[in-house]
Amino acid sequence: MASIRSDLISIRIINADEREETLEIHVTLNLSLMEALKAGGYPVLGTCGGIALCATCAVEVLSGNEHLSLPTDQELDMLDLLPNLPRFTRLACQIRLRPGMDGLLVRLVG
Amino acid sequence: MKEQTKIPETDICIIGAGPVGLFAVFEAGLLKMRCHLIDALPQAGGQLSEIYPHKPIYDIPGYPQIMGQELVDRLIEQISPFDPEFTFGERVDSVRQENDGSLTVVTNENTVIHCKVLVIAGGLGCFEPRKPAIDGLREFEGKGVSYMIRNPETLRGRNVVLAGGGDSALDWTVFLADIAGKVTLVHRGDTFRGSPEVAEKVFKMAKAGKIDLLLHSNVTTLYGDGHLQELRIVSQELPHFIIPADHFIPLFGLTPKLGPIAEWGLDVIQSAIPVSPADYSTNIARIYAVGDINTYPGKLKLILCGFHETALAMQSAFKYVYPEEKLSFKYTTVYGINTF
Known part of the structure; x- marks a missing residue:
């Protein structure tokens, strides 16, 4: 029998003062990483509401990039515009949290 | 900039002509309050018309599905009995409270609107150029640094x-190559996903020495004496x-960005x-502030909630x-829509 917590994943976050914190999220909530970060009280604006338009939710993916779906053209178009971008930068609003993403490590850059 | 002209006084001035700003005209009209809407965009509809006019919306009551632009068109039809006035393509720069409590609103084009109540339905705010983190950038704004090219001739x-x-x-790299004395394009990567034909042209022009193309490079610092003179570049090949x-x-x-709204003494979180x-x-x-631009416990950024607000x-x-x-x-079913 599956564990009652099998839908729970942990996202590791490097915050502004370089400390690593862990955020636990139930994937059944079908949240984007941006929504999860906002709900967790992280300083992510998400001004556009999740339509890849403002890039205020940009994160650098430090570990677990291989478990993320590929960015869409719309996300890449926005990323193209950003100055001084670390290599594995994604828009958190475009990352839908799934069970395989347990242990994802990101740094807030938006 | 046009001369400061006083337009007739209005009851409610609404900043933002998106769906929520438009519906505010209806709710005001039912109470016999006249409205004037101002939007920085050249047309009504806000995000709906500008970003997703042809995307369906599924959570408008009574419409299992409606396209963004259709919702805007229907809202404009719905508020037309109340004869709202519009100022498009202008951004509200300042708001002044008069001694009697009324408000004077001034746009970047010097349009002046005197109103009794101001409703901010600004949605995402104003779209402004994204400014990179470069030392000296702000110092040289207007002194060599600009974020858009209004008149290419000034660069000849x-x-x-x-x-x-x-x-x-x-x-702009391609366009300015024939006008400017020298054009350098600095790009942090080595590929351009944009239109492949233009990217190809830029690479060819660089090869032919018509422009300088600095890839894997970032501008980090600006220098000058009153006006921009030099800039420091960090690249993958050279430290700087x-x-x-x-x-x-x-x-x-x-x-x-919130833009000038942030400077009116309103609380901002x-x-x-x-x-x-x-x-x-x-x-x-x-x-008042309604729609996506406001926040309160339990706030949801939904058109539906903006209408209620x-x-x-x-x-x-x-x-x-x-x-x-x-x-x-009064219920509209009992009293109908009484126009002015």
């Missing part, structure tokens, strides 16, 4: 450095080097305006427009 014969990897950076420049134009797209959930009033009397805000605003009258709540 000049040494121009562009930065960015989007379509705009590519297009300095090149001369008369003009530096970072082209990193637009990003939504994380780029949103906190309001009372009882009537969506802000910390300044007679100023306008109804309550307009009921609350009535006391400022008709201080001598008692507000009586």
